Amino acid sequence: MTESTAPERDYRDTLFLPKTEFPMRAGLPKAEPEWIKRWDALGLYEKLRADAKSRGADPFILHDGPPYANGHIHLGTALNKII
Structure with missing residues (x-):
């Protein structure tokens, strides 16, 4: 096989990535045990x-x-199973 000489393209400028204050991950493995404790207490x-x-x-x-x-x-x- 021959090596490609085409430069690698940075695709970040071609995507719509909105700016937001929300975290990108919900942290569910950490949050769920707290929810369950609260639900048990209630x-x-x-x-x-x-x-x-x-x-x-x-x-x-x-x-x-x-x-x-x-x-x-x-x-x-x-x-x-999904539906």
Whole structure:
């Protein structure tokens, strides 16, 4: 193979990268344990269950089968899980 002599292009000027004060990452691995502690302290799960019971709501049941029981895994398998 021959070496390419074309100079490498800096594509940063061709992209729209908005300037924002928000951090680029949410820091979820650090934030989630704090959220769970707060929800536990508030008794959030128990309140949600009590509310559902007081409204007479049926329990939520999700019947989700094996990931690829009808053949080999493919992109449709991922699409089915994402949607």
